[in-house]
Amino acid sequence: MSVHISAKKGDIAPTVLLPGDPLRAQYIAEHFLEGAQQHNTVRGMLGFTGTYQGQRVSVQGTGMGIPSAMIYISELIEFYGCQTLIRVGSCGSYQPQVKIRDLVLAQAACTDSNINNLRFGPANFAPIADFDLLLRAYRAAQESGFTAHVGNILSSDTFYTDDPAEYQRWARFGVLAVEMEAAGLYTLAAKHGVRALGVMTVSDHLVTKEETTAEERQTSFGQMVEVALAAALAAD
Ligand SMILES: O=P(O)(O)O[C@H]1O[C@H](CO)[C@@H](O)[C@H]1O
Numbered sequence: 001m002s003v004h005i006s007a008k009k010g011d012i013a014p015t016v017l018l019p020g021d022p023l024r025a026q027y028i029a030e031h032f033l034e035g036a037q038q039h040n041t042v043r044g045m046l047g048f049t050g051t052y053q054g055q056r057v058s059v060q061g062t063g064m065g066i067p068s069a070m071i072y073i074s075e076l077i078e079f080y081g082c083q084t085l086i087r088v089g090s091c092g093s094y095q096p097q098v099k100i101r102d103l104v105l106a107q108a109a110c111t112d113s114n115i116n117n118l119r120f121g122p123a124n125f126a127p128i129a130d131f132d133l134l135l136r137a138y139r140a141a142q143e144s145g146f147t148a149h150v151g152n153i154l155s156s157d158t159f160y161t162d163d164p165a166e167y168q169r170w171a172r173f174g175v176l177a178v179e180m181e182a183a184g185l186y187t188l189a190a191k192h193g194v195r196a197l198g199v200m201t202v203s204d205h206l207v208t209k210e211e212t213t214a215e216e217r218q219t220s221f222g223q224m225v226e227v228a229l230a231a232a233l234a235a236d
């Protein structure tokens, strides 16, 4: 086992879906995977491995925020040898055309986190998605008739901000939406030479103030998982 995951080497598939919420990991295992076995309960950060259309897939909760997510992602890559990591999360829309329940495929992820300032000093590193995964996810969404927006997002260190209009600075530069982990995922994928993508569902809207209900989130959430699985397995 690694420090935060109790699975044995080999128990986790090379392809892993990464929801922030560990109970979403359980939901995905129960509704999308066949023969899913729980591989982690340490700190309640549930992880499961099963098959999807005959191919092994794992799903591992990451917790909220870049620091928590980077712990799990580091261990998945360095200890378990995972090669394809796809975040499946919720996000808040910054743009009127990115509507509630739409999908956002994060081509790149800005961040207000200090992770890359620590590495690169005054220069900036641009965390980006794996192009192949991104293309396959977009095509999968199109083929299924799901509305998916491709572009830049913000991975923020804060969920609650002092200034509710702060998002407009990012929105003016075309940033589509905010979440809290993708920049950490993309940075670690670049460091280790593995593939990563963030597929998000818009759960709330900073412009219109709309929010999804729990039931709605479950329905659109299914689209996000379908797209992530199609992209991951088509690329294998
Ligand atoms: O729905 P998840 O995957 O947790 O993602 C989003 O939701 C959490 C905030 O509520 C943050 O983790 C953010 O990135």
Ligand SMILES: O=c1cc[nH]c(=O)[nH]1
Binding pocket: 090, 091, 092, 093, 159, 178, 179, 180, 203, 204
């Ligand atoms: O991080 C997040 C996730 C969903 N919605 C937000 O506004 N922020």
